[in-house]
Amino acid sequence: MxxxxxxxxxxxxxxxxxxxxxxxxxxxxxxxxxxxxxxxxxxxxxxxxxxxxxxxxxxxxxLNNRKSVLVTTTKAQKEHFKHYVEVTGSVLSKMNVNISAEVSGRIEEINALEGMQVRKGQVLAKVDAETINNNIEEVETQLELATILYNKQKRLWDQEIGTEVQFLEAKNRMETLENNLASLKTRKDKTSIIAPFNGTVEDVMVRVGELVQPGMPMFNFVGDSKLYIEGDISETYVGVLGQGDSVNVEFPSIEKNLKTKVTAVGAVINPDNRTFKVEVFLPNLKEVKPNMISVLKIKDYENEKAVTVPANLIQRDNRGDFVYVVENNQAKKKYITRGKTYHRTAEVTKGLDGDELLVDKGFREVGEGFNVEIVQE
CATH class of the missing domain: 1.20.5 (Single alpha-helices involved in coiled-coils or other helix-helix interfaces)
Structure with missing residues (x-):
């Protein structure tokens, strides 16, 4: 143990x-x-x-001891460059009218509603025609008697009985009553307010029971045909745009595009916004409605052999515009002359050949002579 x-x-x-x-x-x-x-x-x-x-x-x-900056690159392009003027336009109609009353009376019926599409001749409203109907009945009675008297007087005149004055008076009275009756029937027809052409009721300005007078607006009516687009163009493009020039039209709300042309160019500069009007032809399209917003793209310049670069890569110093290109794994400044810019693409008119390798991501971190290391995204 x-x-x-x-x-x-x-x-x-x-x-x-x-x-x-x-x-x-x-x-x-x-x-x-x-x-x-x-x-x-x-x-x-x-x-x-x-x-x-x-x-x-x-x-x-x-320089040799400086650390390399990681960058990505992109190439300058040789391509067909197009520049467009882009403005907002509105769809209008040459058939935009106010339908007014032609006779006085009280509205007894309204058949149209705002936004309703109607056909030519369709009744939009009716004005009370009671007074006119009574007048028609009275004149018809008088005309019946006047016709009998005229026929009797004519028979006597044919038999050389009576005077010419009696015959002419009977004839004149009958014809006057016939004209009065035709006029009353025309007025009765006008108590029905009808659509003058195919279109859409934009606004109803009256109510049932309301008293109307001749010339009083009752409906705002827009036709379905003869639509066009109107836009305001800056005065800097005076002389650049002309009738017949090609136009690309985009409707953002319905995601539809079409190609058309300029039909009219305004001759007056608006002093408030320094623009002039341009009218563009619009073919009949079911989806397009008056007052719809559109974007007009009007080509004002093109170069089939342009050198282009992404516009965001262009920088500026005291000497002017420049981009960074990669040469022997170093960033080098290339001063350029910039042309037009459209949709983030800039035309270079001088300074590049179109084969250069441009510094893309990281272009703000490099400087003249900086060592760079190209990485793939």
């Missing part, structure tokens, strides 16, 4: 000594690591200071 106890105490003491030794080794390693890190920091600081001192005396060393 004593032998076992001695062995146990001996093993315990050995294990305790071993753990203590391991702890001492670990602490030593940590201290050594800290010392190494401090040495690295000191070396880095010394390297940095030495590089700065050498760079001040040797610019070539400074």
């Amino acid at each position: 004593k032998t076992y106890l001695k062995l146990f105490f001996a093993l315990t003491a050995g294990f305790t000594f071993s753990c203590g030794q391991q702890e001492l080794d670990l602490e030593a390693k940590k201290e050594q690591l800290t010392a190494y890190k401090n040495e690295v920091q000191d070396l880095r600081a010394k390297i940095k200071n030495l590089e700065n001192e050498i760079a001040q005396e040797d610019p070539v060393f400074a």
